[in-house]
Amino acid sequence: MNNEIFAVHFAELLAGGFDACEYDVNGQKYVEVRKIPIDGSVWNMAEANILIAVPSNYNIGGLDGFYIEDGLLLANNQAHQRTRHQGVCVILDRNWRIVSWHYQQNKPWSSSDTIVTHVHHCRLFFKQGARKD
Amino acid sequence: MKIRVTEHNWNIVTKILNPSFNHSKGQGNELGVIGTIKKVSDQVFIVAEIFEPSAGDVDCKRRCLRFSPNYIRRVQLQGKKNNANGLIFFHTHPFSDEHVSFSPYDDAEEPKLMANLKDVWPSSEHIGIVAGKKAIMARVYANDGNVYPITNLFVIGRTLKVISGDGCAEVTSKPEHIFDRSMAITGGGALAILGKLQIAIVGVGGTGSLMAELLKRAGCRNLILIDDDCVEETNLNRLLHASVQDVKEKRKKVHVSAYENYITGMGCEVEAIDGNIVNDSHLQEYLKNADILIGCIDKDTPRCILNKIAVETCIPYIDLGTEIGIENDKVQSLDARVTYVYPGGPCLECRGLISYDNIRLEGLQPEERARHIGLGYCRNIDIRQPAVMELNMRAASLASLYIRHLVQPFLDVCLDTDMREALVMLKHKQPSLKKENNGPCAICGYSKNNER
Secondary structure, eight states: OOHHHHHHHHHHHHHTTOEEEEEEETTEEEEEEEEEEOOTTTBSSSEEEEEEEEOTTTTTSOOOOOEEETTOOBTTSOOOTTTTTSOEEEETTEEEEEOOOOOOTTOSSOSOOOHHHHHHHHHHHHHHHHHHO | OEEEEEHHHHHHHHHHHGGGGOGGGTOOOOOEEEEEEEEOSSSEEEEEEEEOOOTTSEEEETTEEEEOHHHHHHHHHHHHHTTOOEEEEEEEOTTOOSBOOOOHHHHHHHHHHHHHHHHHSTTOOEEEEEEOSSOEEEEEEOTTSOEEEOOEEEEESSSEEEEESBSBOOOOOOOOGGGGGGTTTSOHHHHHHHHHOOEEEEOOSHHHHHHHHHHHHHTOOEEEEEOOOBOOGGGTTTOTTOOHHHHHTTOBHHHHHHHHHHHHTSOOEEEEEOOOTTSOHHHHHHHTTOSEEEEOOSOHHHHHHHHHHHHHHTOOEEEEEEEEEEETTEEEEEEEEEEEEOTTSOOTTTTTOOOHHHHHHHTSOHHHHHHHHHTTSSOOTTSOOOOOHHHHHHHHHHHHHHHHHHHSOOSSSOOOSEEEEEGGGOOOOOOOOTTTTSOSOTTTOOOGGGOO
């Protein structure tokens, strides 16, 4: 990993007002972004924590997908359709569900995502959930 | 120190300078042209852009050439704007043929010009080149205040030209007897060029070990081998020179290959680097000094890094790949591929040979990777791909021939820059029978009429 680039991007994330922490779990780097405001009328909570796996070859290796905490459900107490089929996994001694999510290789924006832009895209999931479910 | 220039830029330079040597048409004045350079490593400059002179930009009086201040200023401003590191000044000596050198006038005036440039552009470094009809001499005015000779100028495109910077035209000497049988496709001049090139092979596994062997026997004298893997039992079906003892002793693949090269005694110097370019930025920097990069790797992350180095620093890059396509437990295809990346041509990324999904997955730890693969969007890169020596040999053989063709095109046509051999598509030529109409063969009794 290019640690210098990651450090710059992570600092940008913090400077953008996000409550974020980085962790290393057996050589796998994760970034947790906490207390992301979400629509409480659609979800069963008003804030969400997400977990993003950062590849060791960041940022040649880009970011894709993320986890939400197991207890985060839609307002009707159903799991979101994009997490329904994924099992629960334990990371950092907490239960998470991976969101079924993937950037197409020919995505419309040509530049590679940073941790900052990826978090912005992840936030859209919570709005998309509001529209679809 | 050395300079790399694209074929495109070199063609512009030669088009401007060549009339200088056309004495029969009454020309023969000294001519010149300026370009911008970028320094890509301690040892290597690349010519970034060439700026064709307009009327009055280059003036020659009494065999003394002078670039107009306007021309220099124009190129300098453009260079600064494009993050260049300095300028390159080409000029001719019209009556120099196979030997050329800087004149006393050059020696007196050029340092003044360079000093003036340094005054207005303090961090810059500049190059002066004098060209005769068949030779060039080049020197760099470096940041440390010294002047260093340029050893070689590499012209990189669909072919690879290497021009010595010492002012002497290449003399084709009779090569060693060892290479007698390969002279048809790699003549004396080409052999001399091969001997000068520093070729880096990244990945010394099934294909890379073969590449090292072939290049050594083709006449290469300077190889860099890079790999951080040890020989494993499952490598023995295809890793050239590797033995069971190497597995037991956990010997590194680069050391096995380097040792075998040493005992061959063909004078090829091998630098064996036990390293991985993915997490070693120094190694990535070091590779920028190589004259040809060869990728023999089955992962997209190092392939992506090599592709980037090649494109940014103007190094010819040859990427090799093999694939055994299996569906429903049956072999569907056997493919060998050689792709040549050169300045002005498509790179691996725009050819679709790099998958960013693969790169991302390669960077995740196995448990995390399994969860991402489990979503079903990406190919499972953890499935061990089948690999056999026969197919690796086809790719390595093609790549080695490709390099020979780069330095001395032995066919009338340029080779395709993406060569693929699909074995299941090969047509097998039916043997013709010499005595088809004269009865059965006297030795074996075979005849087409009584074929069983």
